[in-house]
Amino acid sequence: xxxxxxxxxxxxxxxxxxxxxxxxxxxxxxxxxxxxxxxxxxxxxxxxxxxxxxxxxxxxxxxxxxxxxxxxxxxxxxxxxxxxxxxxxxxxxxxxxxxxxxxxxxxxxxxxxxxxxxxxxxxxxxxxxxxxxxxxxxxxxxxxxxxxxxxxxxxxxxxxxxxxxxxxxxxxxxxxxxxxxxxxxxxxxxxxxxxxxxxxxxxxxxxxxxxxxxxxxxxxxxxxxxxxxxxxxxxxxxxxxxxxxxxxxxxxxxxxxxxxxxxxxxxxxxxxxxxxxxxxxxxxxxxxxxxxxxxxxxxxxxxxxxxxxxxxxxxxxxxxxxxxxxxxxxxxxxxxxxxxxxxxxxxxxxxxxxxxxxxxxxxxxxxxxxxxx
Ligand SMILES: [Zn+2]
Ligand SMILES: [Zn+2]
Numbered sequence: 001x002x003x004x005x006x007x008x009x010x011x012x013x014x015x016x017x018x019x020x021x022x023x024x025x026x027x028x029x030x031x032x033x034x035x036x037x038x039x040x041x042x043x044x045x046x047x048x049x050x051x052x053x054x055x056x057x058x059x060x061x062x063x064x065x066x067x068x069x070x071x072x073x074x075x076x077x078x079x080x081x082x083x084x085x086x087x088x089x090x091x092x093x094x095x096x097x098x099x100x101x102x103x104x105x106x107x108x109x110x111x112x113x114x115x116x117x118x119x120x121x122x123x124x125x126x127x128x129x130x131x132x133x134x135x136x137x138x139x140x141x142x143x144x145x146x147x148x149x150x151x152x153x154x155x156x157x158x159x160x161x162x163x164x165x166x167x168x169x170x171x172x173x174x175x176x177x178x179x180x181x182x183x184x185x186x187x188x189x190x191x192x193x194x195x196x197x198x199x200x201x202x203x204x205x206x207x208x209x210x211x212x213x214x215x216x217x218x219x220x221x222x223x224x225x226x227x228x229x230x231x232x233x234x235x236x237x238x239x240x241x242x243x244x245x246x247x248x249x250x251x252x253x254x255x256x257x258x259x260x261x262x263x264x265x266x267x268x269x270x271x272x273x274x275x276x277x278x279x280x281x282x283x284x285x286x287x288x289x290x291x292x293x294x295x296x297x298x299x300x301x302x303x304x305x306x307x308x309x310x311x312x313x314x315x316x317x318x319x320x321x322x323x324x325x326x327x328x329x330x331x332x333x334x335x336x337x338x339x340x341x342x343x344x345x346x347x348x349x350x351x352x353x354x355x356x357x358x359x360x361x362x363x364x365x366x367x368x369x370x371x372x373x
Contacts, residue, residue, distance in 0.1 A: 019046050019061065020053035029054060029061065032068035036075055036234070067217045069323075070170050071236075074216060074223070076322050077166045078235035080330060082148075082225040084162075084302075085155045087334050089147045091341035092129035092294045099136045100146050101192075112231075113188040114142045116149070129294060129345060141228070148226040149189055152210035153264050153271055155226055158295050160259040162302050163212070163223075166319050172215040177257040180209050182248040186231025209248070212257055213239065261299045265292050297344040301337060 018025035025047035027033075032046070046061060048054040098119045102111035137143035148155075156177065164175060209230070212223040220239035224232060230248075243249065264271045265288055306318065322329045 015047040017047070018049040018053050020048060020057040023049045025049045025053075027051075027054070029065060032065045032072065035068035035072045036236075067219070070216045071221075073170045073319060073323060074167065074214070074221065075236050076326070077163060077170070077319070078223045078225055080166075080322060081155075081159045081163055082235055083330055083334055084337060085151070085159060085225060086144065086147055087337050088158070088294075088298050088341060089151065090132040090134070091338060091345060093132040093147070094129050094291065097133055097136070097146065099133075100138045100142050102138045102142065103188075111138070111142070112186075113190065114138070114145045115190050115192050116146050117192045119193075129290065131345065145187075145189060145229050149229045152224075152226045154291075154295075156210050156212065156257070157259040157264045158261050158298060159225075160257065160261070160263075162306055164257065165306055167214065170216070170319075172217060174214075175257040176213040176254040177259065178211055178213055178254050179251045180211055180243075180248045181251050182209055182230050187229065189229050208251065211242075213254060261295045262292050265295075294341075294344055298337075298341065301340045305333070 012026040015025050015028065017023070027048050027050070029046050029048065046064070048057065095116070096119050097116055099117045101115040101117060103113035103115065104110065105112040132143070132147055134143050137146065167175065209224075209226075211227075214221055214223065221236050222239055222242040223236050224242070225235050227233075227235070227237075232242075318329075
């Protein structure tokens with residue numbers, strides 16, 4: 001029951017043969033038509049010429065439709081999580097970034113190396129977060145790389161409860177946590193550190209990286225919300241595609257994903273990378289306390305939205321409304337989040353463990369604060 005004339009009048013594009021009757025088809029299945037196409041052609045079998053054929057094909061198509069809806073849901077959760085983490089980092093950026101540069105690939109003419117210029121000279125004793133200097137960025141993509149670089153473990157910890165909560169009923173079985181080593185990268189990132197005493201030096205990208213692994217029906221997927229620093233644009237990727245061609249490999253065992261906001265800071269011995277960036281020095285200890293306070297500030301926001309037992313049942317309705325309305329749900333959420341995180345940056349409380357009740361303006365030597373912990 002085709003309607004090519006109406007289709008032409010409505011400017012609809014011919015997609016292929018109808019899955020039910022074989023006539024020219026112009027509509028995707030409205031339930032799963034937005035599912036991301038990761039394997040070329042993996043959506044080519046589900047078009048309909050009209051809603052009646054869609055209805056008639058329902059029973060046959062349903063298992064595939066359910067799976068694709070789960071893929072849609074998982075992708076949306078991962079995009080939402082990345083958005084939340086990006087804004088968290090943008091509000092409480094902790095590197096003394098002065099600018100972002102680029103190197104070009106001669107053969108393609110495109111920039112393929114982000115160079116983050118850091119200046120530690122003036123700020124060594126004030127490692128407080130500040131707003132990310134987005135106006136100094138080279139491009140949107142490079143800003144995103146700078147914001148998310150080295151953040152895979154903090155992101156997994158900080159967003160742990162929220163991601164597990166949103167994916168409940170979507171994934172089959174438990175979500176696993178894995179450390180991976182990216183051997184080949186599509187993209188490079190270097191830190192260029194300016195200081196008075198030593199010449200500029202480049203630091204190669206840390207190979208240890210954290211991803212989540214989960215099952216959708218029979219299929220295994222990888223969620224990587226900070227993968228842009230390796231040139232991975234998608235936030236969820238089929239497992240075999242992610243690890244194909246030795247691009248990266250898993251280090252050690254897969255672990256159940258049970259991280260909470262500060263687990264990597266509180267027990268760094270479990271996380272080799274966190275242990276290396278938070279050695280037992282006074283300065284880094286203070287930075288760790290500061291980061292902990294920032295994460296707890298975000299936690300209070302997430303708690304109010306997803307784990308508030310007395311409030312409206314927002315948590316249960318969130319994923320369906322996210323799937324239905326997309327950006328119309330994400331944008332106001334993120335706007336609230338930004339003002340919430342700005343409270344932290346503006347408040348002295350944001351500069352020290354919240355349990356410390358002293359007036360920080362009275363403390364002249366910041367090391368005094370650290371040594372008492
Ligand atoms: Zn048809
Ligand atoms: Zn469908």
